[in-house]
Structures are given as C-alpha cells and as structure tokens.
Amino acid sequence: MKKVINQADDVVEEMLEGFRMAHPGYVRALEGTTVLLRNDAPVSGKVALISGGGSGHEPAHAGYIGTGMLDAAVAGEMFTSPTPDQIIEAIKAVDSGNGVFLVIKNYTGDVMNFEMAREMAEAEGISVEQVVVNDDVAVEDSSFTSGRRGIAGTVFVHKIAGAKAEAGGSLQEVKQMAEKVVANTRSMGVALTPCTIPGSGRPNFQLEDDEIEVGIGIHGEPGIERKKISSADDIAEELLQKVLKDSVDFNDSEVAIIINGLGATPESELYIVNRYVQNRLKESGIKVTHTYVGEYMTSLEMAGFSITVMKVDEEMKQLLDAGADTPAFRR
Amino acid sequence: MKKVINQADDVVEEMLEGFRMAHPGYVRALEGTTVLLRNDAPVSGKVALISGGGSGHEPAHAGYIGTGMLDAAVAGEMFTSPTPDQIIEAIKAVDSGNGVFLVIKNYTGDVMNFEMAREMAEAEGISVEQVVVNDDVAVEDSSFTSGRRGIAGTVFVHKIAGAKAEAGGSLQEVKQMAEKVVANTRSMGVALTPCTIPGSGRPNFQLEDDEIEVGIGIHGEPGIERKKISSADDIAEELLQKVLKDSVDFNDSEVAIIINGLGATPESELYIVNRYVQNRLKESGIKVTHTYVGEYMTSLEMAGFSITVMKVDEEMKQLLDAGADTPAFRR
Numbered sequence: 001m002k003k004v005i006n007q008a009d010d011v012v013e014e015m016l017e018g019f020r021m022a023h024p025g026y027v028r029a030l031e032g033t034t035v036l037l038r039n040d041a042p043v044s045g046k047v048a049l050i051s052g053g054g055s056g057h058e059p060a061h062a063g064y065i066g067t068g069m070l071d072a073a074v075a076g077e078m079f080t081s082p083t084p085d086q087i088i089e090a091i092k093a094v095d096s097g098n099g100v101f102l103v104i105k106n107y108t109g110d111v112m113n114f115e116m117a118r119e120m121a122e123a124e125g126i127s128v129e130q131v132v133v134n135d136d137v138a139v140e141d142s143s144f145t146s147g148r149r150g151i152a153g154t155v156f157v158h159k160i161a162g163a164k165a166e167a168g169g170s171l172q173e174v175k176q177m178a179e180k181v182v183a184n185t186r187s188m189g190v191a192l193t194p195c196t197i198p199g200s201g202r203p204n205f206q207l208e209d210d211e212i213e214v215g216i217g218i219h220g221e222p223g224i225e226r227k228k229i230s231s232a233d234d235i236a237e238e239l240l241q242k243v244l245k246d247s248v249d250f251n252d253s254e255v256a257i258i259i260n261g262l263g264a265t266p267e268s269e270l271y272i273v274n275r276y277v278q279n280r281l282k283e284s285g286i287k288v289t290h291t292y293v294g295e296y297m298t299s300l301e302m303a304g305f306s307i308t309v310m311k312v313d314e315e316m317k318q319l320l321d322a323g324a325d326t327p328a329f330r331r
Numbered sequence: 332m333k334k335v336i337n338q339a340d341d342v343v344e345e346m347l348e349g350f351r352m353a354h355p356g357y358v359r360a361l362e363g364t365t366v367l368l369r370n371d372a373p374v375s376g377k378v379a380l381i382s383g384g385g386s387g388h389e390p391a392h393a394g395y396i397g398t399g400m401l402d403a404a405v406a407g408e409m410f411t412s413p414t415p416d417q418i419i420e421a422i423k424a425v426d427s428g429n430g431v432f433l434v435i436k437n438y439t440g441d442v443m444n445f446e447m448a449r450e451m452a453e454a455e456g457i458s459v460e461q462v463v464v465n466d467d468v469a470v471e472d473s474s475f476t477s478g479r480r481g482i483a484g485t486v487f488v489h490k491i492a493g494a495k496a497e498a499g500g501s502l503q504e505v506k507q508m509a510e511k512v513v514a515n516t517r518s519m520g521v522a523l524t525p526c527t528i529p530g531s532g533r534p535n536f537q538l539e540d541d542e543i544e545v546g547i548g549i550h551g552e553p554g555i556e557r558k559k560i561s562s563a564d565d566i567a568e569e570l571l572q573k574v575l576k577d578s579v580d581f582n583d584s585e586v587a588i589i590i591n592g593l594g595a596t597p598e599s600e601l602y603i604v605n606r607y608v609q610n611r612l613k614e615s616g617i618k619v620t621h622t623y624v625g626e627y628m629t630s631l632e633m634a635g636f637s638i639t640v641m642k643v644d645e646e647m648k649q650l651l652d653a654g655a656d657t658p659a660f661r662r
Contacts, residue, residue: 002523002524002540002541002543002560002634003600004523004563004566004596004600004601004603004604004636005562005563005600005603006562006563006564006603011599011603012599014563014602014603014606015599015600015602015603015606016602017602017606018601018602018603018604018605018606018607018609018624019602019605019624021605021606021609021622022590022602022605022609022622022623022624023622055599056597056599058597058598058599058602059598063598192333192335193333209333210333212333229333231336231337232335232336232337232345233337235335259353263595263597264594264595264632264634265335265632266387266389266594266629266631266632267389267390267394267626267629268342268343268346268386268387268389268631269334269335269336269346270335270349271345271346271347271348271349271350271353271389272335272336272337272342272345272346272349273335273349274349274350274352274353275345275346275348275349275352276349278349278352278353291352291353291354292353293349293350293353295598295626298597298598300597300599301595301596301597301634303333303595303632305335330661330662331661
C-alpha cells in the first residue's frame with residue numbers, strides 16, 4: 001500500500017504539526033504532548049470537552065476543536081489509544097474550574113486510559129465526567145471492544161454536548177445531554193476495501209474484488225457478514241434497517257443523520273446513499289431534520305461508509321443548530 | 332472496482348438528488364436539467380456566477396453553491412462536459428439583469444460547450460463573461476485539453492470572484508478579479524492510484540504497487556513522469572518547485588495555498604504534505620496567509636494530491652476572508 005508519508009514512526013507527529021500550521025486560528029499545541037488545544041483554552045466559565053483516541057480517523061478528533069465543540073483532542077498512534085499521561089495533560093490544560101467532560105469511544109484501550117486519566121485528575125481536585133459512545137449496532141464485543149463500538153455517532157456527541165457547554169451548561173447538564181445523544185444514536189457501517197496502518201506493510205484484512213463486509217468497525221474489526229457486493233440501495237437498506245430496528249423507537253420521530261465516508265469512497269456515492277436513506281425514512285414516517293454527508297470519522301483509506309441515525313427532540317435540534325466553528329464542522 | 336452505486340447510467344442523477352436532499356437550505360433543482368441553483372437565485376442586483384463540468388470531482392462544483400461563491404453548477408456525466416443546452420438553462424435561471432460570469436476549467440469540451448451557451452445567451456440579450464482556468468503547470472496540451480488544464484485552483488476563482496460579485500462588483504470587475512486569480516495561481520498534482528468511471532469496468536490507467544505518476548490530471552490524463560514512490564517530503568518538494576518556478580514571481584510574496592486530496596488519500600497524509608509545504612515556503616521567504624487542506628477538487632477514488640499556490644494582494648486576501656456559506660466551503 002503506497003502512502004504519502006516520511007517515516008512511519010513520524011506520521012502522527014508530522015500530521016499534528018501540519019494540522020496546527022493549517023489552522024492557527026483554531027488550535028495550538030500543548031508542548032511535549034500529542035494534545036491540540038482550542039486557541040483560547042481554558043475558556044473561563046465553560047465546561048471543557050475533550051475527545052480523542054487512536055489516529056487514522058481524521059478529521060476526528062482535532063478537526064472538531066473550536067467554538068461549540070471540543071476544547072482539546074488527544075491523539076494516539078494509528079488506531080491506538082493515547083496514554084493516560086497525555087490525557088491528564090489535556091485535562092489540566094482545558095479546565096477553567098468548571099469541570100472537564102470526556103467523550104470516549106467504546107474501545108477497551110480508550111476507556112481504560114481515559115478513566116485512568118480521569119482518576120488522576122480527580123485526585124488533583126479537577127471535576128471530571130465522561131460518556132462512553134457505543135453507537136455501532138453491528139456487533140457486541142469485538143477485537144478492540146467489550147460491548148458495542150463507538151463510531152461516527154460520536155460526532156453528534158461532540159456537537160450537541162459541545163453546544164450545551166458553550167451555552168453555559170453545568171458539568172452535570174453536559175453529561176446528561178451527552179448521555180441522551182448516546183441513548184438515541186445508532187450507526188452501522190460497511191467496507192468495500194481494507195486499510196493499511198503506516199509501517200505495517202499489509203492491509204488489516206482482505207476482501208475479494210466483488211466482496212463487501214457488512215458491519216465493519218473503523219479499525220477494520222470484523223463485522224456481521226462478508227458477502228457479494230449489491231446495489232447502493234440494497235446495501236443502504238440493510239444498514240438502515242439494522243439501525244432502525246435496534247433498541248431506539250424511531251417510529252414517527254424526527255431524526256438527524258450522518259452518511260459518513262470511511263476514507264476512499266467518492267462523495268458522489270455518499271450522496272447516492274443519502275438519496276436512498278432520505279426516501280426510505282420519509283416512507284417510514286420518520287422526518288429528517290438535519291443531514292450531514294461527508295467524511296466525519298474515517299478509517300484511513302478504507303472504502304465504505306456508515307449510516308448514523310439520531311432521534312432528536314426540540315433541545316437537541318436547537319443544539320445542532322447552535323453556532324460551531326471548527327476546522328471540520330462549521331455552521 | 333467496487334462502487335456504491337445502482338445503475339451506472341443513473342449515478343449523476345441520483346447523486347444530484349441526494350445532494351439536493353442533503354442541502355435544501357442551499358440549493359434547488361432546475362427541473363428537467365442537471366443544474367443546481369442557489370436557493371434564492373436569481374439574486375437581484377448581483378452578477379451571477381456559474382461553474383460546472385464533468386461529474387466525479389465532488390465537492391466541485393455543486394458544493395460551492397451559496398452566498399459568496401456560485402449561483403449555479405452544471406453537472407455533466409462523469410468526466411464529461413455538460414451540454415450547451417444545460418448551461419444555457421443555468422444562465423437564464425440565475426441572471427438578474429446584472430450579467431452572468433462563467434468559470435470554466437480548461438478542457439476542450441467544457442470550453443466549447445460553455446462558449447456555445449454563452450453565445451446563445453448573448454443572442455437572447457443576456458450579458459455573459461467568462462474566465463478559463465488553467466492552473467496546472469504539469470503539461471501543455473493533454474488528452475482532454477489544448478493548453479494547460481484547470482484543476483484545484485479553480486476553487487480560488489469561485490471564492491474570490493464570488494466574493495467580488497457578492498460585494499456588488501460589476502460583470503467587468505468580477506471578470507478582472509477572476510483573471511487576476513488565474514494569472515496568479517499555479518498547481519500540480521500526483522497520483523498514487525487510478526480511478527474507475529462507473530460502468531467502464533476498468534481503471535483509467537495502471538500504476539504498479541510502488542509507482543506514482545507526477546503531474547497527473549484530474550481525469551487521469553498523463554503527467555510528466557512515472558516513477559518509484561519516495562517520501563512525502565520528496566514528492567511535495569518536486570510538486571512545489573514546479574509550481575514556484577513556473578511563470579509567477581512568488582519571491583517575497585504572500586500566498587494562499589490548497590493541499591487538495593484527489594479522493595482516497597487520508598487527511599493525515601494531506602497534513603503531512605502541508606507541514607512540508609509550509610516549512611519550505613517559510614524558508615523561501617514566502618508568507619502563507621491562507622491555508623486550505625482537504626478534498627476540494629477530486630478525481631473519484633483516485634489516491635494522490637495536488638498543491639496549489641496563489642499569490643495574493645490585499646484585495647484578494649479580503650475577498651478570501653469575506654463570508655461564504657456553501658455546503659463545501661464556509662467561513
């Protein structure tokens with residue numbers, strides 16, 4: 001697999017350097033760490049939001065740093081959780097005395113390391129709360145996970161909990177809102193190709209020229225089924241039904257959706273999927289209030305996409321509509 | 332090549348339908364055409380901007396419809412110019428009596444069809460001007476082109492000429508500004524993989540597992556050289572020097588840059604390239620005032636990237652900073 005890199009060991013550091021140079025109006029480095037901070041952190045009077053995880057999911061997580069979303073992002077190595085010592089530095093840097101909220105995707109390493117950092121911060125007198133995002137309905141327990149995995153629905157947590165914090169919500173209010181997003185968000189993905197971690201020299205799995213893997217994870221963890229590729233509409237239908245028939249009652253509801261590209265899928269194909277999903281939801285009596293199509297949570301150069309559906313109420317819609325100004329998400 | 336599509340013949344229509352459904356606040360369809368219009372077109376008192384070309388370059392061109400950029404985008408089939416009858420419909424739909432400005436990438440089919448539509452519109456009494464964008468320094472004349480090709484630098488024309496029009500510039504003023512952008516913008520790209528047009532069944536060219544093609548076009552037209560892949564820094568250096576040593580005098584100047592992904596290249600790799608380009612320009616005494624990293628002008632699922640450098644003056648910087656609100660570009 002050809003890559004536009006220098007040394008594999010330098011990928012994350014050089015990526016972060018290039019990111020900072022592209023977005024000096026948004027972020028600054030926390031020296032000696034892989035943490036990027038909102039330029040004006042700590043923001044006085046505001047609960048601070050931190051997310052992060054393994055690299056390779058860009059624009060997650062640093063792309064969501066800015067007004068109305070994250071105060072810091074902690075980058076691990078490719079597909080590898082950041083260490084607690086990095087996370088604790090981020091917590092200390094963003095806390096303005098109003099507490100810090102951690103948005104954690106449900107992977108064993110992330111949960112362990114973020115929780116360890118949380119305990120260390122609390123021992124130093126900083127109030128820290130967290131949510132663990134597990135929107136992927138595909139599988140229970142996986143190579144990286146106990147329970148369900150956190151995927152693109154995490155971006156809704158960043159947006160809605162971030163807006164709640166920006167509006168002056170307390171740490172408990174931000175936590176309750178994040179939990180509401182998690183409780184109402186379901187996702188599922190499909191891969192057409194694998195991806196290759198820099199330096200590993202080979203793809204993380206193999207698919208034949210006419211095969212797809214349904215229910216794939218964002219690190220290439222196994223899904224539900226490997227099968228022959230069918231039409232865009234058939235694939236979208238399968239994912240959408242799994243999402244809708246999970247444990248959230250979407251009947252007669254209003255929803256926000258993400259049609260998320262995993263890295264190499266052309267935007268044209270994502271819009272073809274969006275067309276099907278919108279038509280199908282309308283037929284089902286479900287009203288789409290907010291639509292996001294693009295690359296929000298990727299898996300390096302994997303081809304494929306995921307569908308996320310979040311049931312929304314009036315407050316969630318208002319928080320989606322609230323201003324956000326970050327490199328990867330603006331409104 | 333696996334694709335998330337239904338019938339190959341329906342790709343453009345279904346993509347446009349999905350795009351409209353995702354962005355009802357920005358665009359509406361011009362019934363019976365492949366034209367998407369700014370929701371409030373025709374905008375009274377404003378010169379209207381139209382761009383377009385073959386599909387497969389998403390988010391170009393429909394992604395740039397909105398306040399401060401385009402009033403309409405005309406979509407052709409994949410990598411194929413739209414026809415004059417589609418373009419003339421777009422011209423008629425956006426003209427508010429202040430004239431219409433066409434942003435054309437320099438491909439034989441596009442130039443011919445847009446100019447034919449322009450003549451038809453002028454015969455109906457509509458004032459129409461145009462610019463032909465030819466920022467790609469790689470090759471003179473190519474499979475689709477007489478002269479140099481238009482690639483990612485086109486987005487700077489949309490932004491700056493669009494801002495000029497939004498600010499009340501006359502048709503001649505918008506034209507002069509667009510010509511200034513074209514005169515000061517140079518780009519060059521590299522491919523790591525080919526792409527496949529839906530329905531064609533095979534890639535538009537072949538590259539070995541360790542090969543890159545330097546100077547590739549956004550339709551896979553041949554570049555300057557096919558060679559072994561080297562480091563990100565080496566590849567970036569080669570493209571950057573070709574761009575800087577072309578006919579624009581960048582010495583001691585201020586510039587805006589685009590590090591543009593061609594479709595399948597991870598954002599992490601684009602930021603690694605950005606890091607090198609920023610450092611190199613700084614060493615050369617060139618000041619970067621605006622940086623854009625991401626997928627602005629793609630080539631389906633081609634892996635690779637292009638570097639665009641535009642020399643800017645005070646007015647161009649102000650026009651880059653002016654508000655723009657479109658699905659793919661906001662500030």
